[in-house]
Amino acid sequence: MSAKLFALLVSSLADTLFMVGVSSAIAFVFGLPLGVILLVTERGQILESPVVNRLLGSIVNATRSTPFIILMVLLIPVTRMIVGTSIGTVAAIVPLAIAATPFVGRVVEGALREVDDGVVEAALAMGASPWQVIAKVLLPEALPAIVIGLTLSVINLIGYSAMAGAIGGGGLGDLAIRYGYQRFRLDVMFLTVAVLIALVHLCQGLGDLVARKLRHDGRS
Amino acid sequence: MAISLQGITKIFGQGPRALKALDGIDLEVPEGTIFGIIGSSGAGKSTLVRCVNLLERPTSGTVCVGGVDFTSLSEGELREARKKVGMIFQSFNLLARRTVFGNVALPLELAGWKKEEIAPRVEELLDLVGLTVKRDVYPSQLSGGQKQRVGIARALANHPDVLLSDEATSALDPMTTQSILELLRNINEKLGLTILLITHEMNVIKEICHNVAVIEKGRIVEQGAVLDVFTDPREETTRDLLGEIIGVDLPPTFGGLDFSREPVAGGDLVIQLRFFGNVAAEPVMSDLVRRFDVDVNILTAHIDHIRNVPYGTLVVGLSGDEARRQAALEHLRALDLKMEVVGYVRQALCPAR
Ligand SMILES: Nc1ncnc2c1ncn2[C@@H]1O[C@H](COP(=O)(O)OP(=O)(O)O)[C@@H](O)[C@H]1O
Ligand SMILES: [Mg+2]
Numbered sequence: 001m002s003a004k005l006f007a008l009l010v011s012s013l014a015d016t017l018f019m020v021g022v023s024s025a026i027a028f029v030f031g032l033p034l035g036v037i038l039l040v041t042e043r044g045q046i047l048e049s050p051v052v053n054r055l056l057g058s059i060v061n062a063t064r065s066t067p068f069i070i071l072m073v074l075l076i077p078v079t080r081m082i083v084g085t086s087i088g089t090v091a092a093i094v095p096l097a098i099a100a101t102p103f104v105g106r107v108v109e110g111a112l113r114e115v116d117d118g119v120v121e122a123a124l125a126m127g128a129s130p131w132q133v134i135a136k137v138l139l140p141e142a143l144p145a146i147v148i149g150l151t152l153s154v155i156n157l158i159g160y161s162a163m164a165g166a167i168g169g170g171g172l173g174d175l176a177i178r179y180g181y182q183r184f185r186l187d188v189m190f191l192t193v194a195v196l197i198a199l200v201h202l203c204q205g206l207g208d209l210v211a212r213k214l215r216h217d218g219r220s
Numbered sequence: 221m222a223i224s225l226q227g228i229t230k231i232f233g234q235g236p237r238a239l240k241a242l243d244g245i246d247l248e249v250p251e252g253t254i255f256g257i258i259g260s261s262g263a264g265k266s267t268l269v270r271c272v273n274l275l276e277r278p279t280s281g282t283v284c285v286g287g288v289d290f291t292s293l294s295e296g297e298l299r300e301a302r303k304k305v306g307m308i309f310q311s312f313n314l315l316a317r318r319t320v321f322g323n324v325a326l327p328l329e330l331a332g333w334k335k336e337e338i339a340p341r342v343e344e345l346l347d348l349v350g351l352t353v354k355r356d357v358y359p360s361q362l363s364g365g366q367k368q369r370v371g372i373a374r375a376l377a378n379h380p381d382v383l384l385s386d387e388a389t390s391a392l393d394p395m396t397t398q399s400i401l402e403l404l405r406n407i408n409e410k411l412g413l414t415i416l417l418i419t420h421e422m423n424v425i426k427e428i429c430h431n432v433a434v435i436e437k438g439r440i441v442e443q444g445a446v447l448d449v450f451t452d453p454r455e456e457t458t459r460d461l462l463g464e465i466i467g468v469d470l471p472p473t474f475g476g477l478d479f480s481r482e483p484v485a486g487g488d489l490v491i492q493l494r495f496f497g498n499v500a501a502e503p504v505m506s507d508l509v510r511r512f513d514v515d516v517n518i519l520t521a522h523i524d525h526i527r528n529v530p531y532g533t534l535v536v537g538l539s540g541d542e543a544r545r546q547a548a549l550e551h552l553r554a555l556d557l558k559m560e561v562v563g564y565v566r567q568a569l570c571p572a573r
Contacts, residue, residue: 116311116313118309118311118313119313119314119315121275121309121313122307122309122313122314122374123326123330124275124302125273125275125302125305125307125384126302126303126307126326126327126330126331126374126378127298127299127300127301127302127303127327127330127331128299128330129299132330136326136329136330137315140315140317140318141315141316141317143317144317214317215317216316216317216358216359216360
């Protein structure tokens, strides 16, 4: 492999890491409270509110059932408004973050749901406020499951980011399409795929490790 | 502090599928006592105990703890009030990701205690429940009994006025149950804490409760001092619950016997005696033999204790002259024990003279 190609691979990888990193961070920041709200506003929960729950739930479902590639196209005007352009790595972050936020929300909601009702009840019996239940019981108890869920979200974003390359987002997906597909460079194609696989493995391994360290329930 | 429930009704659901889980419960738990509520599964015990700290809001009725009407409090006031009501659970409900120390510290954190005040208080509680060595261990590494000790320490952390217990020993083996009950009794005696506990095991009531209420289908069918209810159960439900441990019923070997109201020639008179406290069985029996010249044959005997008071059931057959037997019965009636004539049997149960 030529030095030029290697440099290209490295810079594409950096682009991917940048896109995935920033969009993950944004998705976590918005997805985490979203997941909490989705759970606690549910029937029988500590801040029961059917209106809020149904409203957020349907927005989340609508976003999640739109295929990413279509979402990306639909969001072009929004992206232009925020970033000033719809092409490039920075522009790709907008649809990536918007697609990942509801996913993170559902993942967090699911993790919180796994927390034993009895533990929440014990906290309420101690006089905990809803906010205290969230901060001292729900989130800490669900942390290992949340980490697993966030890992899954990052891995999803790696896949989406490759797709974003197709509409000029840059990164490894872009490299694979421009060199591998359009110029028939199969070696480049395989190389990018290999790097993507390694990246996913690395994320999964790291996520599992952290979750295991956080667990104290004898399952580790 | 005393707990007073008045006219508590709880209806789950609405319309045709509504379920009346509690139906007009009145209950007074005197300050410093252990009050047991017993009933079979689905009777409404958990619902009742959850109504006390309003984890379940009663459909109607009032809950007073230490004279404060909980049902009239605002959300914020109720949260403050709950900080003085400890609660322990059948499934312990410990936080898996907090150590023993962290679990006991939780209510103190919620109540806004300072870090430097929390540590000594937690140490003190761990000492009380005998878990000092498990301070930094996670719940998954504890036995059931140890988990419940953490639960108890946690419930006591913020110096509660009353303690609620929802089947706290039901998930434990008999020996562990015994040690947890002892701990609860100690706490009641040392701290003067009022305890309201629910259980489906008569044994729990017998070991530590002063008073008992029997609940069935959301209603209290019988209540009173444990000794009274145990020695003179009025309701079928109570007898059923009691039967297994006290042996109110005659043992099955006597099931085939034909009892008659009238004396039968050569037959024995069978009576059941229940005594408790200072009346001991042995002198009573020897007294009968000596003073009335009747033969006494002990058919079954069951000695037990309620809290620390000895309690026994004795079924005896009397043989001898009918007039002397009647005199003996007269004598027994005058004593501080409960006597019930079962009847005359056709054959002699006592060895012939
Ligand atoms: N949240 C609830 N919603 C509907 N029904 C309930 C609820 N909680 C309890 N029940 C019903 O109320 C009755 C009493 O339940 P519970 O108090 O748990 O009984 P126990 O603790 O004596 O076994 C049962 O028939 C139960 O199914
Ligand atoms: Mg129950």
